[in-house]
Amino acid sequence: MANYKMHLLVCGGTGCKASQSGPIRRNFQTQLEEMGLEQDVQVIHTGCFGFCEQGPIVKIQPDNTFYVSVSPGDTKEIIEEHLIKGRKVERLLYTDPNTQMPITESKNMDFYKKQVRIALRNCGFINPENVEEYIANEGYAALGKCLEELTPEQAIQTIMDSGLRGRGGGGFPTGLKWDITRKVENNQKYVVCNADEGDPGAFMDRSILEGDPHTVIEAMAICGYCIGADKGLVYIRAEYPLAIERLKTALKQAREYGLLGKNILGSEFSFDIEIRYGAGAFVCGEETALIHSMEGKRGEPTFKPPFPSQEGYLGKPTNVNNVETFANIPPIINKGAAWFSSIGTEKSKGTKVFALAGKINNVGLIEVPMGTTLREVIYDIGGGIKNGKEFKSVQTGGPSGGCLTKDFLDTPIDYDNLLAAGSMMGSGGMIVMDEDDCMVSIAKFYLEFTLDESCGKCTPCRIGNKRLHEILDKITEGKGTAEDLTKLRMLSHVIKDTSLCGLGQTSPNPVLSTLDNFMNEYEAHVNDSHCPAGQCKALLQYQIDDEKCTGCTLCFRICPVGAISGEKRSPHYIDQSLCIKCGACFEKCKFNAIKIA
């Protein structure tokens, strides 16, 4: 960051881009040029800052001012006030929801206070399209250290000692995986980066690739050095265009700087990386399916063993790690295993990135030490539930995870605790639900996702999940029976017990965890034809309050099926046998005369 006096960091994550961070950046650039400031101020499109709720975000360095909810029309004011006159634009500063006071620096915001950023360390801080900025922040130092000071065994030992476990969901010890692949003898091995992130609402891998692509490249090269591979492949879903573009730029730069290619940094070690595109099939996140897809075959899992470390891509030993796992590697090599293992819980070391979503005030991307409680994440960092509603449940682990109740809020988050609670870490999706969410519908929603994404190879996943979904559908339609609840549980257990891959083995988790934790809601649907959250349309009844109805006839006129009748200026009436529960009358009534029963 040599010649510029100031830097404007404009968030270039997909969320902020969607809310016009592109035009913001262009406005800054053209306006700076018009004012002849382009030599003094540099505009940089960074990766995701994480605080998506408040996007688009613009950060000004060196004074670290953090502007939120910036629009393209605000750029001139920021330049004139902040850059030229040195006065902060108060209206664009973040307001602390508790004190109602403006906060200028992100480190003082509750959202960031409890975060520890290892995997996301560079996201939002460097220009992901400039390798020099990565290098200036200790980039490629770890690779250099490995090549010059460490034998592959020593480097693997460091990863083992750090206690790093796979961040893709399974939690398998990373160092051990590397060690196993290293020990398989073969003259050709591969390093694969799994960037097929597919959990609904999860975007940590995408953000890392968008915000800090070099960390993944560096880590893959280190992995190649450790296991004895000279070729790496990034399997990334094609609907991540920005991540792909930044990764391509980074690969090109890394080659230009001799950080990829033949004899890296003058050593004997050669390594290069290719990109493979996925067509957006969730099951291709499963490593054997991913490998088949890369080979041009149908993306479906095969039985393990053989594990990829034995027979992977093109039948050769292959080490598959997820993006976030790789992002942790360079800091571990640089700072040592002891540093990393000092963070986290006994069996889960380091940090974990979560994508906070749902009915929570601060939607966004966060990274917290393992062992942080769900309460801290949801209330301290996430700012609590939207609109002051009551917390009902948090779903972790994506479609394979479970829905946890408030009884688990003080559970320290780590692999083992989440499993014990009936959910899982997964890749880090965290969706918060409030009192208005119907848990039967939530289970149905997740199952719908698994149904769409099942590869269809094994019977329990292909047909079993379909049947589960049909039963849930029946229940939300008010046609469920007590026997259906028993069937749900029995079938769920068989699906878990017999499915071929992780997708099927975990797909009934949302059903089982809601059955365990929210049985009362299921029973209300089945026994009383009542949806406590008022979400299941079929179980709603719109009624007209005689007292309030003025007989204005508006509802009569808009009802699409003619279910409403009544004389002018006298109370109207809804024929329940005709009503399709579209809610049009409810929305339009000016006198609040229509109630949901």
Next chain:
Amino acid sequence: MINLTIDKKPLVVKKGTTILEAASSIGIDIPTLCHMNLHDMNIENNPGGCRVCVVEVKGRRNLAPACCTEVAEGMEISSHSIRAINARRTVVELILSDHPADCLVCAKSGNCDLQDLAHHLGIREIHYQGEQSHYREDTSPAIIREMDKCILCRRCETMCNQVQTVGVLSTINRGFHCVVSPAFEMNLDHSSCTYCGQCVAVCPTGALTEVDETGAVIRALSDPTKTVIVQTAPAVRAALGEEFGMEAGTLVTGKMAAALRRLGFDYVFDTDFAADLTIMEEGTELLGRLNKYLAGDQEVKLPILTSCCPAWVKFFEHQFPDLKDIPSTARSPQQMFGAIAKTYFADKMKVKREDLVVVSIMPCVAKKYESSRDEFAVNGNPDVDHALTTRELAQLINLANIDFKALPNEEFDQPMGESTGASVIFGTTGGVIEAAVRTAYEVQTGKTLERLDFEELRGMEGLRKATIDFDGLPINIGIAHGLGNARKLLEEIKAGKSEFHAIEIMSCPGGCIGGGGQPYHHGDVEVLKKRQKAIYAEDKSKTIRKSHENPYIKKLYDEFLGEPLSEKAHHLLHTEYFDRS
């Protein structure tokens, strides 16, 4: 070696053994559905997809599929714990919940692995009912795809892709919408399907079946204006008995002839006769090319490839059209028979071509397609009107209330029922080339062949080669069965690396004895071996064992054709190939 227990029985097995194999070794038959292992042919379908074979392994989180889980030291396996039984039954119930319940009228009724399995597991109720998959039916000249009945075991895919390398069938779509289909859900007859029928042969349900022509044959038989004659392929006699509960490998040549006569065929002939004729034509062609080559002709194409297998012909027309001048131009025995029947025989009997109906009984579904090829018809009247499979013949026999086992042995009619030992071995892999060698040797060398059993050409290996000494002239012979093996030989030819003078190719593993139209062997290779043994036994029992010594063949040439490769022979007994790529 690995020590383990299954159902509390201790046993020791080799490392790498699957739970399924280990259990089977001590007499515990764990039910399977998608699993298929044709051991001797290196054909294995082990997707671990149906999950019927799940067993409980002590200490393991979930149930293990026995077919693809290798045993480990100290494993304690229960194949029938309540957890395993419950899971297995639930899995089969799930399959049944997406399967039409029309067993009573299904072509596979009584021969359906799914039906057997449901019975075996005592399933009396399907607890999980719901939407069923529906697909349009796809009818081709030989095979019908009724995908509503598909259970995604994907055995057909293994046959089509790994074994045959035809690459037509694969699973498309996802989840509940998965279906095995040609690309873009095109019809089979628009694809490069060879109609080898190996998919039909391994399909556990009625999803893949042959086109049923029994109705048309019954109509022809009951039409007084028609003369209906029948020919039976060599491999049929070694397998038909299985349809009537007889031991695999029981030869039923005589009973078959008797049954056909009782069905009302006016003449019961033998495709073997035409197989002898094939040897005359193909053998002469082979020697012609060979002698040209020996004389230094650079243009001559060698090796010569056999051409009696219709699926093989369609395979190279699609996949290797640039090699289409290499196979012999000789038509298959079925088509030679049809062409001679509708000319020579029809003239002899003074029957008009259109009043003569030629029915063939074949171990094959591709023969249905072959008989429908345009070049094998005169003014729209096909040389062979109906090609039935062995299974369809059994169905006709049942329909006619014939007690097959009680039938006497009867002879074929003449003139087209006489055959030699050489022709009967057409039914097994290696047989056509052995028959050709018996004739070619004598024609080439002018000497009498002392040893007729060429053991070096026999066997079940997918690819075999042997050098036969033609009185000082070494002739290199290659044999392939299974189209995947054939592909290897074709790639060699294409690369100019083939060392062979002649190659025999059969599409189906085992040759015609393992044809797609034979009684279902449910993946048991022992059945094929028994059929093969029967074929060689029939050969041995014949007094005449060389095609050129068949008296009726000699007569046919004398009276009608002249000599092999004559103009008439060329017109009636040879064909051309098309680029279908």
